Amino acid sequence: MRIDVNALPAAAQYKLICSTVIPRPIALVTSWSEQGGDNAAPFSYFNAMGEDPPILVLGIELRRDGQELKDTGINIRDTGQFVVNLVDEPMAEAMNVCAIDFPLGVSEIEQAGLHLQPSECVRPGRIAESPVSFECELMHWLHVSPRRYMAVAKVAMMHVRDGLYDPQTGYIDHSKYKPLGRYFGRLYTKEHELFEMVVPSLQDWAAADK
Ligand SMILES: Cc1cc2nc3c(=O)[nH]c(=O)nc-3n(C[C@H](O)[C@H](O)[C@H](O)COP(=O)(O)O)c2cc1C
Numbered sequence: 563m564r565i566d567v568n569a570l571p572a573a574a575q576y577k578l579i580c581s582t583v584i585p586r587p588i589a590l591v592t593s594w595s596e597q598g599g600d601n602a603a604p605f606s607y608f609n610a611m612g613e614d615p616p617i618l619v620l621g622i623e624l625r626r627d628g629q630e631l632k633d634t635g636i637n638i639r640d641t642g643q644f645v646v647n648l649v650d651e652p653m654a655e656a657m658n659v660c661a662i663d664f665p666l667g668v669s670e671i672e673q674a675g676l677h678l679q680p681s682e683c684v685r686p687g688r689i690a691e692s693p694v695s696f697e698c699e700l701m702h703w704l705h706v707s708p709r710r711y712m713a714v715a716k717v718a719m720m721h722v723r724d725g726l727y728d729p730q731t732g733y734i735d736h737s738k739y740k741p742l743g744r745y746f747g748r749l750y751t752k753e754h755e756l757f758e759m760v761v762p763s764l765q766d767w768a769a770a771d772k
Pocket residue numbers: 588601602603604605606607608621622623624631632633634635657658660661662663744
């Protein structure tokens with residue numbers, strides 16, 4: 563089947579893209595503004611894009627009910643700072659509460675039973691319960707389509723829960739980390755079946771009995 567995705571309405575394009583590019587990691591983004599104080603909201607249009615410096619990217623859309631940007635977008639655009647707090651399995655429900663559109667003055671962080679800790683390099687705090695937090699400084703604020711913005715940021719500081727980082731391998735221990743993945747709509751995934759695969763050299767690949 564061939565799908566001319568650009569000919570479809572925006573909502574249908576969204577459904578196709580977000581149900582094919584799966585699973586996606588979830589960033590519980592904390593940001594801050596002078597007027598609104600601390601803010602937290604989940605974003606699964608999120609990924610890592612490079613190192614030296616470490617680069618993270620977020621996709622932020624306008625509010626459903628109007629032409630306004632979401633608070634996270636306004637705060638990132640205006641302050642140039644945010645924190646990406648990764649979400650693990652035990653944090654799933656708290657993350658979901660942070661997506662509720664609470665009235666002004668109600669803290670989603672408090673309602674979700676989460677706690678903020680001061681960051682080192684940026685004004686927005688980080689979520690104490692999160693296994694991994696990245697303090698971020700905005701590099702590029704992009705208006706990529708009428709309803710979409712993109713924040714490209716570099717990581718100024720990283721915080722990792724004790725016991726997750728393996729200095730021998732340089733990797734995070736995924737079996738202790740237990741990140742939550744986003745499918746689409748109401749669907750999420752936990753880590754289930756992992757397998758190993760090594761890229762062979764051209765010689766080994768050509769010599770292998772195929
Ligand atoms: C798992 C999950 C992932 C989400 N990902 C995004 C996203 O990538 N981009 C986006 O604009 N909104 C996303 N949302 C919706 C926002 O979290 C939601 O609109 C939130 O209320 C925005 O809050 P704010 O106005 O405080 O920024 C997601 C919601 C959930 C539950």
